Amino acid sequence: MAQGVLDTSVEFLKGVGPKRAEMLNKELSIFNFGDLLYHYPFRYVDKTQFHQIRDLQEDSGAVQLRGILRRLSVAGEGRKRRLVGRLRDDTGYIELVWFTGVHWLEKQLEIGAEYVVYGRVNAFRNQLNIAHPEMERIGAEQVKKASAFAPVYPSTDKLNTKGLDAKVRRRIMKALFEKLTPADLPENLPAYLVQKFRFPSRFSALRQIHFPKTQEELQQARNRLKFEELFFLQLRLLQIRRKRKDAIKGWNFEKIGDYFNGFYKNKLPFELTGAQKRVLREIRKDLGSGVQMNRLLQGDVGSGKTIVGLMSMLMALDNGFQTCLMAPTEILAQQHFQSISEYVEGMDIEVAFLSGSVKGKKRKAVLEGVREGKIDILIGTHALIEPTVEFKNLGLSITDEQHRFGVAQRAKLWVKNKPFPPHVLVMTATPIPRTLAMTLYGDLDVSVIDELPPGRKPVKTMHKTENHRMRVIGFMREEIAKGRQVYVVFPLIEESEKLDLQNLQDGYEALSREFPAPDYQISVVHGRMKPDDKDFEMQRFVKHETQIMVATTVIEVGVNVPNASIMVIENTERFGLSQLHQLRGRVGRGAEQSFCILMSSFKLSKEGKERIQTMVRTNNGFEIAEADLKLRGPGNIEGTQQSGILNFRIADLARDGKILKTAREVAARILDNDPKLEKPDHHPIKWYLEKHGKKLKGWSRIS
Ligand code: ADP
Ligand code: MG
DSSP, rough: OHHHHHHHHGGGTTHHHHHEEEEEEEHHHBBBBBHHTOOOOOOOESSOOOOOOGGTTTTTOOOEEEEEEEEEEEEHHHHHEEEEEEETTTTEEEEEEESSSHHHHHHHOTTTEEEEEEEEEEEEETTTESSSSSEEEEOHHHHHTOOOOOEEEEOOOHHHHHTTOOOHHHHHHHHHHHHOOGGGGOOOOHHHHHHHOOOOOOHHHHHHHOOOOOOOOHHHHHHHHHHHHHHHHHHHHHHHHHHHHHHOOOOOOOOOOOHHEEEEEEEEOOOOOOHHHHHHHHHHHHHHHTBBBEEEEEETTOOOOOHHHHHHHHHHTTTEEEEEOOSSSSHHHHHHHHHHHHHTTTTSOOOEETTTTTTTHHHHHHHHHHHEEEEEEEEEEEEGGGOOOOOSSEEEEEOTTTTSSSSSHHHHHHGGGGSOOOOOEESSOOOOOHHHHHHHHHTEEEEOOOOOOOOOOEEEEEEEEEEHHHHHHHHHHHHHHOOOOEEEEEEGGGHHHHHHHHHHHHHHEEEEEEEESSOOEEEOOOOOOOOHHHHHHHHHHHHHHHHHHEOGGGGGGGOOTTEEEEEETTTTSSOOHHHHHHHHHHHHHHSSEEEEEEEESSOOOOOHHEEEEEEEOOOOOOHHHHHHHHHHHHHHHHHHHHOOOOOSSSSSTTTTTHHHHHHHHHHHHHHHTTTTOSGGHHHHHHHHHHHHHHHHHHGGGGG
């Protein structure tokens, strides 16, 4: 039975048995042969090559060396007692350290003898060393043995201490492959693809990922398995998108009427950018197609998404529908409410606001107005998705997402109309790298505003350290003398809130000395203040009664003070890239040249340095997002954590962008030519999807 083998319980594999099986179940959710097979090594002990000591670096990882043990002595007392050795090759020397087994090792190891040494490079007080290296005396016969790849599997402490350590795991995997034949792992890709990409067969790839003989074999296996993983994901996402387009009818907004045209001719205060026009055309096409729109609108901070959202709403109004706009925070929702109310003033459009803070009679009136269709545009926070909010005929729902809404919340807006769901437009301000967008939003249509309104001067960004402090202060004075205003931002995170608040307070006091009243006035805003006080301080800054605003990241979203043209960020190394980019988006909103000054300590981690350099190098949100993805990996990008969709077995969105793009293109072409996967060539795909469809189903909840 070809399919049966993979379903066999691990218990029955040689070397496992009931006890170990239970541990594998509990610790790693490995139940059957298939689970075991798909649990790939996360790294390999590569003993196929020797490193030279001269080339070693802090981040060299695990290395194999070959050299002569030159010194060996016991150092330290009590718990710090350790054995320290020195290994020398033709290019240099490195320290070796052992904290346990000191006595025994001291006897075993021989000064002056040649060893093969294997271990992970560490840096301690600016010196490289290897702790607890594996040591092997070199005799003629050992050299041969040393040239092999060994897989290392993700494990847990429990497994390691209970007899399921690396060596046992390897043995178990060997036993598994003794049981498997190519017939157990039939091909799941069309033969023409395997040929075209010169992939190893599915069976070979799986064997090679566990037991590669060479780097090249490993690479081939990885390529194929990554492609496979991304290909089936994209295939599913594209299938979902097609299915929705076939099945989910949408309102057909037949006409462009007086609201839209009137606004365009008489009220639009500026010329739309080319990108805005293009996106509006894309939206127009969706809304008139009779199929529900599901569109993601990406655009950098300040690229002008709001007006695009508003004009899409006007298309809905022209066709007799209501619309809503949901924002992630109260401040942002308020701001949308104000600016949209201003835009449509005198146009006979009813705009209303709803959030948790709207209570009593006012709330009742809004809910009634929405139900009876008197309110045309409803703007608010996630209060909009509560069941009590019933629309008469919702035709379009827009979310201004900034990554803060979950997928499930977005879906709730769908059910707010019968028989058809409203069209959906999601606007996101933090650009998402293409590879992520293709996956997270792979079943949506995507529009991009990749052009800023004209006349904006790009923000000039500089990196300064503490010894430049006086010059930075001098620069602030000059700019304030020209009538500008300044933000000074401090980090604040929950884990170190007390310290952070103190830090902000100290910073505020230092600034007060440099910028004394009555000539200068300073506002302070942070998350621990009462909303009223916060608002009061914000308003003072907005009205230009104060020149400096000392704040935590609460200003990240929502304030728009075009006259504020300087942003000083303190402890920049403690901010994430996307956060820095959002913060910087607060300046550069007026006609003046704006500046962003990134203050940091002199000593920076490699990653901290790279983040700051990225900010100095570019203002392009997409470039920054790509850098962020590379530095932190996809799981840490804001908004992706809860989605689960990024839990790949082997693919890595930060690195495998090219493979992903190819996989998506191939999947799209296949579905174009053979939507139901009925051609004989595509039977392997169909079979595989049917067999594994259940596991892939979770993805249908996206959007
Ligand atoms: P975001 O994409 O960050 O939401 P906004 O919609 O808030 O950007 O727009 C930022 C600013 O740019 C607003 O003050 C808006 O009035 C202005 N704006 C938008 N589009 C244009 C345009 N085509 N020309 C000039 N200014 C524009
Ligand atoms: Mg916006």
